[in-house]
Amino acid sequence: MYILHPGMQKKVLTEQALYYGDVAMPKDWDIDRDKLSGDILQSVIQNKDFPFSRTWDILNTYMRDHVGLEYDVNLVNKETWGNIYKPAETTTPLLNIDPVDLRNSPDFTLLYGVKVKDCFVRIHFEDNRRKGRSWDIELKNNMFIMFPSTNMYYLTNNQKDSLNFIQTITYEYI
Amino acid sequence: MAHFAKLGANGKVIQVLTLDNKDMLNADGVEDESVGQQYLETHNNWPAQMWIQTSYNTSGGQHKEGGTPFRGNYAGIGYTWDEDDQIFWPKKPYVSWVKHNESASWKSPIGDAPALTAEQESQNTADTHRWGYVWNESGQSWDLTDSKA
Numbered sequence: 001m002y003i004l005h006p007g008m009q010k011k012v013l014t015e016q017a018l019y020y021g022d023v024a025m026p027k028d029w030d031i032d033r034d035k036l037s038g039d040i041l042q043s044v045i046q047n048k049d050f051p052f053s054r055t056w057d058i059l060n061t062y063m064r065d066h067v068g069l070e071y072d073v074n075l076v077n078k079e080t081w082g083n084i085y086k087p088a089e090t091t092t093p094l095l096n097i098d099p100v101d102l103r104n105s106p107d108f109t110l111l112y113g114v115k116v117k118d119c120f121v122r123i124h125f126e127d128n129r130r131k132g133r134s135w136d137i138e139l140k141n142n143m144f145i146m147f148p149s150t151n152m153y154y155l156t157n158n159q160k161d162s163l164n165f166i167q168t169i170t171y172e173y174i
Numbered sequence: 175m176a177h178f179a180k181l182g183a184n185g186k187v188i189q190v191l192t193l194d195n196k197d198m199l200n201a202d203g204v205e206d207e208s209v210g211q212q213y214l215e216t217h218n219n220w221p222a223q224m225w226i227q228t229s230y231n232t233s234g235g236q237h238k239e240g241g242t243p244f245r246g247n248y249a250g251i252g253y254t255w256d257e258d259d260q261i262f263w264p265k266k267p268y269v270s271w272v273k274h275n276e277s278a279s280w281k282s283p284i285g286d287a288p289a290l291t292a293e294q295e296s297q298n299t300a301d302t303h304r305w306g307y308v309w310n311e312s313g314q315s316w317d318l319t320d321s322k323a
Contacts, residue, residue, distance in 0.1 A: 065188040
C-alpha cells in the first residue's frame with residue numbers, strides 16, 4: 001500500500017456499529033417463533049420474567065456465535081425480555097442503559113422480530129457535533145437488529161390489524 | 175478428550191468444543207463420530223450433521239505425535255470445512271493462493287518462498303539482520319526483505 005504522508009496516521013477511538021440481518025438457521029432448524037411469542041405473551045400477562053427455553057437458547061447462541069465469528073465481538077448476556085406492541089402504537093423513546101449506573105449497563109441491545117408486521121425501529125445517534133440524527137430500519141420476522149445500548153430508540157407498529165411481538169436481549173462485550 | 179467443530183453457514187467453523195470420549199461410544203463401546211454428533215445436538219441445540227470431529231494433534235496434514243493425521247488441520251474459529259477433501263482450511267492468506275491438499279495449507283501460485291542463503295541465515299542468527307521472504311500479491315513474487323532495516 002502506498003502511504004501518501006508517512007507521518008499522518010489515523011486511530012479509531014470508538015465506533016458506533018449496528019448489526020442487522022436475518023437469523024439464517026440450518027435447514028429444518030428454524031427458530032420456533034410460535035414458542036417465543038407464547039412465552040412473551042405469558043411473561044407479559046403474568047408480569048413475570050421471560051422464561052428460559054431451548055428456542056430462546058438457540059437464538060441467543062446463534063447471535064453470540066455469529067457476531068463473534070464475523071465481527072470478533074464476544075458477547076455476554078445481560079438481560080432478556082419480550083414486548084407486545086399494540087396496533088398503531090409508537091413507543092416512548094427507549095434506552096436500555098442506566099445513566100447513573102453505566103458500570104452495570106449493557107453494551108448492546110438486540111431486537112429480534114418474533115411476530116411483526118410493518119414494524120419500524122428508529123435509532124438515534126450523534127455524529128460529533130451533529131446531534132439528533134436517526135436511522136430507520138424495518139424489523140421483519142426472524143430478523144435481528146443489534147446496536148449500542150447508549151443509543152435511544154423507539155418502535156412503531158405501523159398498521160392497525162395485529163400485535164407485534166419483539167424479543168429484546170441485552171449484552172455486554174468482553 | 176475428543177474435539178468437535180461447530181459449523182455455521184457456508185461450512186465456516188463457529189466454535190470448537192471438547193467432548194468426553196465416553197459420550198461418543200456406540201453400543202459396542204467403540205468411539206463413533208455420529209454418536210458424538212448426536213450428543214452435541216441434544217446438549218448444544220445445533221444439528222448433528224453440523225458438528226464435525228477434528229484432531230487436536232493434526233496440523234498441516236501431519237500428526238504432531240507421528241499418528242495418522244485427521245482432516246488436515248485442527249479446526250479453529252473462522253476455518254472452513256471442506257467436505258469433499260475432508261480438510262479444515264484456515265483463511266486464505268492471499269487471493270491468488272491455491273489449496274495444497276497434501277499439506278492441508280495454502281500455497282502461492284509459484285510455490286514456497288526460496289530458502290535463505292547461508293550468509294542471510296548467519297546474519298539472522300547474529301541478529302544483525304532479519305531476512306525473510308514476504309509475498310507480493312500485486313507482483314506475484316516472493317520479495318526478500320530485512321525487517322530490521
